[in-house]
Each structure stands twice: as C-alpha cells, then as structure tokens.
Amino acid sequence: MATSQEKTELVEELKGPHYYRITVNGYGGETVFSSISKEAQEYWSEVSDEHGDSSLVSYAVNSEEWTPEQIIGGESDIEFDDIDPATIPREALFLHDDDAEVGRPWFEPPNEVFHNNQAEYDGAYMTIEKVSSMDYDATHIDDVIEAEGVGDFVQRIGEASDWDIEPQISISETVDYNGEQKKYESFEKGSHVFQFHSAEKGTFWEGYLETPGLFDETKLRVIVDEDAAGNDLVWGFTYNGEEVDNEGGGDTNGKGYYAWTWKQEF
Numbered sequence: 001m002a003t004s005q006e007k008t009e010l011v012e013e014l015k016g017p018h019y020y021r022i023t024v025n026g027y028g029g030e031t032v033f034s035s036i037s038k039e040a041q042e043y044w045s046e047v048s049d050e051h052g053d054s055s056l057v058s059y060a061v062n063s064e065e066w067t068p069e070q071i072i073g074g075e076s077d078i079e080f081d082d083i084d085p086a087t088i089p090r091e092a093l094f095l096h097d098d099d100a101e102v103g104r105p106w107f108e109p110p111n112e113v114f115h116n117n118q119a120e121y122d123g124a125y126m127t128i129e130k131v132s133s134m135d136y137d138a139t140h141i142d143d144v145i146e147a148e149g150v151g152d153f154v155q156r157i158g159e160a161s162d163w164d165i166e167p168q169i170s171i172s173e174t175v176d177y178n179g180e181q182k183k184y185e186s187f188e189k190g191s192h193v194f195q196f197h198s199a200e201k202g203t204f205w206e207g208y209l210e211t212p213g214l215f216d217e218t219k220l221r222v223i224v225d226e227d228a229a230g231n232d233l234v235w236g237f238t239y240n241g242e243e244v245d246n247e248g249g250g251d252t253n254g255k256g257y258y259a260w261t262w263k264q265e266f
C-alpha cells in the first residue's frame with residue numbers, strides 16, 4: 001500500500017500543467033495545383049505520355065530564368081528530352097504570363113488554385129515526447145509515443161475501443177484550421193490542371209500541447225484529408241476537441257520532382 005508521502009508525490013505528478021511535443025516525420029512534400037489552358041494541358045499530356053515527365057519538370061523548374069522566345073528559339077539551357085523546343089506552342093508555356101518576360105517559378109504559378117506541404121498519410125509516423133515547457137528548446141523528459149505510423153496509431157486506438165473512438169477526423173470536422181478552412185474540393189469537371197510535386201523526406205509538422213493532467217492518447221485526433229488529386233495527407237491534430245497549432249515542421253530533404261497535366265473528368 002502506498003504511503004502518505006508516495007500518494008502526495010503521485011498527486012503532484014498528476015497535477016499539471018504538463019507539456020508535450022508532437023512531431024510528424026516521413027515522406028510527403030510540397031504540391032501545387034493550378035489551372036491551365038486546354039492547349040497547354042493537351043500538349044504536355046501528350047509529351048509526358050510518350051516521353052515521361054522530365055521535359056515538363058525541366059520547364060517548370062527553369063521557367064523563371066528565360067523568356068518564351070529564348071525557350072522556343074533554343075537559346076535556353078533547359079533540357080527537353082526527345083522534343084525540339086522549336087515545336088513547343090507558345091500557349092504551352094503556361095508559367096509565362098502574357099505581360100511578363102520571364103516565367104513564374106513552379107511554386108508560384110499563374111492561376112494557382114491549391115498549394116500544400118504535408119506528409120503523406122501512408123508514409124507518415126508520429127512521435128510524442130513529454131517536455132519541460134512549450135518552448136522550442138524545451139528539455140526532453142520522457143517518450144510517450146515513439147515513431148508510430150500515423151495509420152497504425154489510428155488503427156490501434158480504434159480497435160482498442162471497438163471503434164467507439166474515432167481517432168481520425170477530416171478538416172471539415174475542425175472549427176478552423178490554421179486560420180482558415182483548408183478543405184480542398186476537386187477541380188470542376190472539364191478543368192485543365194497542372195500539378196507539380198517536390199517529393200521530400202523529413203519533419204513536416206511540429207506542435208506543442210499543454211494539458212492539466214497527464215497525456216491521454218484517446219483524446220488525440222489526427223486530421224487527415226485529401227488534396228486536390230485525392231492523396232491522403234496528415235494536416236494536424238486536435239486534443240480534447242481543441243486544435244493543436246503547427247509551430248514548426250518543414251525540415252525536409254528533397255528527393256525529386258514530379259509533374260503532371262490532366263483534365264478533370266468528374
């Protein structure tokens with residue numbers, strides 16, 4: 001039986017506040033979606049179907065350094081695999097505004113519609129540490145959850161409660177996400193779309209949580225939602241119904257570039 005002193009120490013331990021750091025690591029990246037013309041979409045889709053996306057990627061990552069005339073005239077150092085730049089229609093250079101000499105960077109395209117930089121749900125894992133304060137340089141005290149797959153956490157908590165607890169929610173179920181609703185609806189049917197993805201690996205999300213008692217993992221909800229292309233992403237967390245602010249993340253290493261153009265069919 002616990003002594004009076006031990007009971008007092010236990011009560012003091014349970015009393016808050018307590019502080020926790022939540023991080024999400026894994027694979028994901030920065031993705032941008034923009035509307036483009038029918039002519040641009042059909043041209044680049046045909047090129048990509050035949051030769052892959054390398055020429056579209058080369059154009060997107062180098063567009064801000066050259067004028068349309070330099071690109072089509074073969075004066076740029078953009079590497080177009082298996083296509084002659086002289087055959088590229090002017091309307092296919094969708095990163096070049098009509099009134100601008102050089103193009104826009106891929107991450108700031110004309111007619112941008114959606115932009116996100118999150119971890120992919122299937123490639124993300126989460127770590128929760130007890131720390132000494134809400135400060136960025138807080139001292140580590142204890143490990144609560146160590147590098148558990150986000151999907152594994154959702155499955156474990158759900159199964160343990162026979163799914164009376166739904167540990168995964170969508171952005172539409174939160175009151176407000178980082179200042180504004182971020183629910184990404186699909187493009188309208190018939191839209192012509194440019195999608196560019198910078199694949200990254202590392203830390204995508206970091207937030208701090210203060211609790212009056214010890215951390216209760218059954219009160220944690222993972223915000224998971226689709227981007228405009230239907231990919232499931234980890235957007236954040238709520239705890240006991242309150243959203244946890246993202247205070248960091250973005251410490252990632254690039255793994256490659258990928259680009260698509262497509263027509264919204266439904």
